[in-house]
Amino acid sequence: EVQLVESGGGLVQPGGSLRLSCAASGFTVSHNYMSWVRQAPGKGLEWVSIIFSGGDSFYADSVKGRFTLSRQNFDNTLDLQMNSLRPEDTAVYYCVRAYCSSAGCYPWYFDLWGQGTLVTVSS
């Protein structure tokens, strides 16, 4: 079955760190464009970061310099290392795969979403 399963969320104090993981099954992470999207409680969606199939990663201004996106080809997972966390980082974090068709893959269209993992930054 093609799916994404996130883990690693929880409660962390402001200034703390957390590492989210995303396990993919049914496809190969390194062959796809992968992103993280977050949603604060009761709020809208916010794009956080993307990693291209070539390995380069990019970030929203709101997390640049604090978050690092990486992937582990040996176990087909994606990790989001989050440092210097702030209360405004509180959200459900979704791992997302970009859409691919017979015409190719489109890095900025998100067609497969995990169920999300909740990160709460609070003292």
Add this chain to the structure above:
Amino acid sequence: QSALTQPPSASGSPGQSVTISCTGTTSGDYKYVSWYQQHPGKVPRLIIFEVSKRPSGVPDRFSGSYSGNTASLTVSGLRAEDEAAYYCFSYIGNNEGVFGGGTKLTVL
């Protein structure tokens, strides 16, 4: 920083059509617009990509268009199950993307 503006709410009666707009606040190329549907407590679903294309399985009641700096999503033949939040998203250059604030669609 570019942003995408959506109306917070929209509504229509069953069978009617409703259009949701998504306006870029800066001039630019917004042709890489996609739309997502999210029911309460559920994961978002891609319904439109590249302005007007539908992934397999999305009904043709959903259509997208683009003019100037505004993308639009039209839902025709409204059904009760279309009641959801709808988000536009666009690549804005410099390897970054942005979501609109979302529109809650109510089927009356």
